[in-house]
Amino acid sequence: MSNAAPPRKNPDQPWRTEGTPDDSPRRRDGRRMPGKWWGLVVTAVVVFFLAYIGLNYLGAGNEPTISYTEFSKQVSDGNVKKIYSKGDAIQGQLKSSEKNPDGGGTYTKFRTQRPAFADDDLWKNLSSHDVTVTARPVVQQRSVLSNLLISLVPIVLLVGVWVFFVRRFGGGMGGAGGMLGRKAPPKPVELRPGTQRTTFADVAGIDEVKGELDDVVDFLEHPDAYRRMGAKMPRGVLLAGPPGTGKTLLARAVAGEAGVPFFSASASEFIEMIVGVGASRVRELFAEARKVAPSIIFIDEIDTIGRQRSGGASVSGHDEREQTLNQILTEMDGFSGSEGVVVIAATNRADILDAALTRPGRFDRVVTVSPPDRGGREAILRIHTREIPLADDVDLAQLARTTPGMTGADLANLANEAALLAVRRKQDKVTQPNLSEALEKVQLGAERSLIMPEEDRRRTAYHESGHALLGMLQPGADPVRKVTIVPRGRALGVTMSTPEVERYALSEGYLRGRIIGALGGMAAEQVVYGVVTTGAENDLEQVTNIARGMVARWGMSERVGRLSALPGDAQQAYGLAAAPQTLDVIDAEMRRIVDGCYEEACRKLEEHRGRLDALAEALLEHETLEEADAYRIAGITRLAKDPKA
Ligand SMILES: Nc1ncnc2c1ncn2[C@@H]1O[C@H](COP(=O)(O)OP(=O)(O)OP(=O)(O)O)[C@@H](O)[C@H]1O
Numbered sequence: 001m002s003n004a005a006p007p008r009k010n011p012d013q014p015w016r017t018e019g020t021p022d023d024s025p026r027r028r029d030g031r032r033m034p035g036k037w038w039g040l041v042v043t044a045v046v047v048f049f050l051a052y053i054g055l056n057y058l059g060a061g062n063e064p065t066i067s068y069t070e071f072s073k074q075v076s077d078g079n080v081k082k083i084y085s086k087g088d089a090i091q092g093q094l095k096s097s098e099k100n101p102d103g104g105g106t107y108t109k110f111r112t113q114r115p116a117f118a119d120d121d122l123w124k125n126l127s128s129h130d131v132t133v134t135a136r137p138v139v140q141q142r143s144v145l146s147n148l149l150i151s152l153v154p155i156v157l158l159v160g161v162w163v164f165f166v167r168r169f170g171g172g173m174g175g176a177g178g179m180l181g182r183k184a185p186p187k188p189v190e191l192r193p194g195t196q197r198t199t200f201a202d203v204a205g206i207d208e209v210k211g212e213l214d215d216v217v218d219f220l221e222h223p224d225a226y227r228r229m230g231a232k233m234p235r236g237v238l239l240a241g242p243p244g245t246g247k248t249l250l251a252r253a254v255a256g257e258a259g260v261p262f263f264s265a266s267a268s269e270f271i272e273m274i275v276g277v278g279a280s281r282v283r284e285l286f287a288e289a290r291k292v293a294p295s296i297i298f299i300d301e302i303d304t305i306g307r308q309r310s311g312g313a314s315v316s317g318h319d320e321r322e323q324t325l326n327q328i329l330t331e332m333d334g335f336s337g338s339e340g341v342v343v344i345a346a347t348n349r350a351d352i353l354d355a356a357l358t359r360p361g362r363f364d365r366v367v368t369v370s371p372p373d374r375g376g377r378e379a380i381l382r383i384h385t386r387e388i389p390l391a392d393d394v395d396l397a398q399l400a401r402t403t404p405g406m407t408g409a410d411l412a413n414l415a416n417e418a419a420l421l422a423v424r425r426k427q428d429k430v431t432q433p434n435l436s437e438a439l440e441k442v443q444l445g446a447e448r449s450l451i452m453p454e455e456d457r458r459r460t461a462y463h464e465s466g467h468a469l470l471g472m473l474q475p476g477a478d479p480v481r482k483v484t485i486v487p488r489g490r491a492l493g494v495t496m497s498t499p500e501v502e503r504y505a506l507s508e509g510y511l512r513g514r515i516i517g518a519l520g521g522m523a524a525e526q527v528v529y530g531v532v533t534t535g536a537e538n539d540l541e542q543v544t545n546i547a548r549g550m551v552a553r554w555g556m557s558e559r560v561g562r563l564s565a566l567p568g569d570a571q572q573a574y575g576l577a578a579a580p581q582t583l584d585v586i587d588a589e590m591r592r593i594v595d596g597c598y599e600e601a602c603r604k605l606e607e608h609r610g611r612l613d614a615l616a617e618a619l620l621e622h623e624t625l626e627e628a629d630a631y632r633i634a635g636i637t638r639l640a641k642d643p644k645a
């Protein structure tokens, strides 16, 4: 059951403070485009350069240069109106245009040069023909503006490039060898919390976490009280949890609650800069925060620089990362403890963090942020529909029931999608059907049109039918809600099953059922075609995760016993892991379970081949089957498993 991951914003803000807009461009993978500023600068340089050259040529290219002989002849013919002269250089204008003797076309304006040996009586000739003579150094006839531009352009360019380098790289260069001079002046920062500041009221569904941060807020509000008592406050808080669970939001809320400035940076930015710069930017950031303490520094994606240091030789990129990390640690070690700067870092890979980060005095407080439960989801939905007019039929509690596993970010996205739908349909309120449609869209990812060869469609239909049929046959499994072979997100097809009620404790039988269902796609390909394809990658990931949990975390394997042999989320930050011999046993046990499930999946599909074919054919025809149709076509009566139903 490949549940396509719902699309969501991956926050990656440039370093900014509370109060500045939070809509900087973001990329799906959460890394900022490093080439953006370079691109701007290069474009500006090129434009200026072209303009410079263009002006020079346009200014100079108007008048043809004629021979002195031709010029004398025109004077004698009485056809010259006026000339400007400087030394022997002459520019002038004819009374009526002449054919250009060397070159096509005609001309009225011209330039020429009086030869050094010319002993004609030019002045007499000119005055006898009433030519206005101005002895003035007009070399090129340009407007005042273009003259100004041309003389300014090189200077502007130089200054611009210099400022750019000093601003962006100057600090680091200064540290690394002083090539480009001293550190840049600190960025101007907005120190006041913005008018619509974020508070704990904007965060829902993670109340325990809020509780854990209460004392941080209190400390930021009254640092002096703590100082008087000689109490040491945590300098660093690590928020660990999956993407979209509101880590950034929480950090902002802590700042908002305490009413202190919020400095935000993404760790990936530090290492995108050129070598030697990350560390100096860190220094700068901490200096700014100290200046206005009490304050909060938020570092997102800390794992990009804080991953375990590898034992082997490091490449230069790693050096840069390490230097930046060391700088952060040094800054934190340098806190006297009562300065009132709290560093909050966020990661969704607490498992790979360097132990140096979580040592006492650093990020010694690890707060796990989990996806919300049903009540939490309802509360989050309420927050994100605060500004949305809802029709009377909207039942957020019901919506919360059908969205297990979704994070705060997913739910925010869902609410917004529903509002967009309502606007597009010119409704004045968001209705329950809007929300259902939005849910589908968010859960399955946007539909994508893709012309698939018939053969692949058929194979996908069998793959999804395998998932669906095993899901429907499994007693106690989550009901199959929808099967589709319309490609969405990265998946060629999707089988959705969601529990009727939220499950908290999962039985071994249920988990085996999940594995069998997830293997159903691959098993169907095996049964029907005798070979398997790459289409089961996600399925296998899911299978592996469940099997690993059963064996190493939930005590469901006799051989491994009731040990928490592999760290779960909460322990990951402390790097707990099993002994190597145990890992071998875990591996063997996972294989035993998965192999058993796969055999069962294949056996069941062979046994119910008729149902499998019927489902696949129906899918090929209709592309999408809703819950009721799927059960009807498979000829399976769905037992109500919902205790409330
Ligand atoms: N618990 C929550 N309550 C209310 N809104 C939430 C919650 N969690 C997430 N959101 C919504 O989702 C958005 C994104 O969440 P946020 O950026 O804080 O997630 P994150 O955990 O920092 O993600 P990442 O790991 O990708 O940085 C928030 O701006 C908010 O609108």
Ligand SMILES: [Zn+2]
Pocket (backbone or CB within 6 Å): 001, 002, 463, 467, 521, 522, 535, 536, 539
């Ligand atoms: Zn699959």
